[in-house]
Amino acid sequence: MKAGVVGLRLDVExxxxxxxxxxxxxxxxxxxxxxxxxxxxxxxxxxxxxxxDLLAGRLHPAGGRIALSGAGDRTLPECLHYVGHRxxxxxxxxxxxxxxxxxxxxGDPVLKAQEALEVVGLAHAAGLPVAYLSAGQRRRIxxxxxxVANRPLWLxxxxxxxxxxxxxxxxxxxxxEHRDRGGLVIATTHAPLALRDAKEVRIERARTVLxxxxx
Ligand SMILES: Nc1ncnc2c1ncn2[C@@H]1O[C@H](COP(=O)(O)OP(=O)(O)OP(=O)(O)O)[C@@H](O)[C@H]1O
Numbered sequence: 001m002k003a004g005v006v007g008l009r010l011d012v013e014x015x016x017x018x019x020x021x022x023x024x025x026x027x028x029x030x031x032x033x034x035x036x037x038x039x040x041x042x043x044x045x046x047x048x049x050x051x052x053d054l055l056a057g058r059l060h061p062a063g064g065r066i067a068l069s070g071a072g073d074r075t076l077p078e079c080l081h082y083v084g085h086r087x088x089x090x091x092x093x094x095x096x097x098x099x100x101x102x103x104x105x106x107g108d109p110v111l112k113a114q115e116a117l118e119v120v121g122l123a124h125a126a127g128l129p130v131a132y133l134s135a136g137q138r139r140r141i142x143x144x145x146x147x148v149a150n151r152p153l154w155l156x157x158x159x160x161x162x163x164x165x166x167x168x169x170x171x172x173x174x175x176x177e178h179r180d181r182g183g184l185v186i187a188t189t190h191a192p193l194a195l196r197d198a199k200e201v202r203i204e205r206a207r208t209v210l211x212x213x214x215x
Contacts (some may be wrong), residue, residue, distance in 0.1 A: 003212040007070035008034045008079075008125070008152050010184060015064035017050050024050050025203050026063065028078070034070070036180040037195045042203035043187070048188035049085065051203065052155045055186065056082045080153040081106075085161075087142035091131035095122060095141050098130055099148050106149035116144040120170060135162040145173060145177070154178060 009031065016026035024047040030038055040048045053059040055066060057077045068076045089098050099113035117123045120140040130138060139162045146154060152173070160168045175195060176186050187193060 008182060008184060009069045010036075010153065011065070011067045011069070012055070013065045013067075015051070015054060015066065016060040016062040016182055017047060017054055017059065019050065019059075023062070027147055028064070028201060028203065030199060030201055032184050032186070032199070034184070035179045037179060037185040037187070037198040039187055039193055039195065039198045039200045040203065041190070041200060046205055051201075052082065052084070052132050052157055052186065052188060055153075056080060068153070074088040076153075079151055081146050081149070081151045082155045082156055082157075083142050083146070083159060087138045089130045089138055089141060092129055094127050094129055095133070095179075096126040098141060099144055102145045103148040104146075106108060106151065108150040109148060110150045111147045113148060116147040117141070119147055119174070120144045121167070136167065139163055140167055143174070146174065152183045154185045154187075155157045155184065156185065158188055158190065160189065160191060160193065 012032045013029050014026075015028040017024045028051060030036055042048050042049055050059065054055065054061050066076070068079060071079050090101070093101065095117060096113045099116055103109045103113060111119070114123065114126055117126050120143060122137060122140055122144070125133060125137060133141070143159065159171055163171060172194060175187075179185060185195065187195075
């Protein structure tokens with residue numbers, strides 16, 4: 001499989017986010033160099049998914065800075081895979097068709113759809129519409145998308161949810177292999193995630209009404 005981008009680096013400084021009238025968090029800073037991993041923790045509603053949305057460019061920060069360097073011509077959105085709570089699969093398409101679509105759409109192809117399904121133990125389900133699959137199986141197909149297109153930054157929102165023990169072990173191995181190739185992993189989690197030498201950001205600031213922040 002392809003290697004991550006040599007010299008890749010993500011720097012996040014003093015990031016703040018508002019949603020509606022509320023400050024969700026502020027002062028989030030971290031840096032990751034090639035091969036780095038960050039675990040994002042915090043209570044329900046603290047803003048873990050929101051942080052991933054900011055990094056993915058789905059939300060604009062209220063303050064602070066996100067800088068990706070060492071990725072050549074690729075912009076940050078072109079460098080990332082995002083696996084969210086909703087697995088973003090097309091229910092009427094089969095598992096294989098979903099992965100073929102992702103492979104064509106995302107570019108820089110790596111594994112073929114069938115090969116990626118084998119890695120996540122779902123080769124037998126390749127021809128089934130995703131609507132027929134269980135929550136854990138759908139999550140495994142969403143994670144198989146990581147393998148069909150080469151993108152160095154993996155943003156994973158509670159990636160182990162719905163996964164059985166064996167699938168959690170497979171996911172951990174895939175994350176570590178990705179890091180070994182120079183990729184970056186940022187994962188939110190409520191459960192312990194045994195990534196070696198991972199940094200942790202805990203989002204714990206209580207949400208504050210913006211008016212209270214005003215002088
Ligand atoms: N579209 C939205 N508009 C306004 N506020 C929102 C919106 N989406 C989320 N929020 C607010 O942002 C806060 C942070 O949500 P987020 O989903 O990032 O939390 P989380 O830490 O990922 O929670 P969980 O552990 O439950 O998944 C929520 O408490 C919610 O009030």
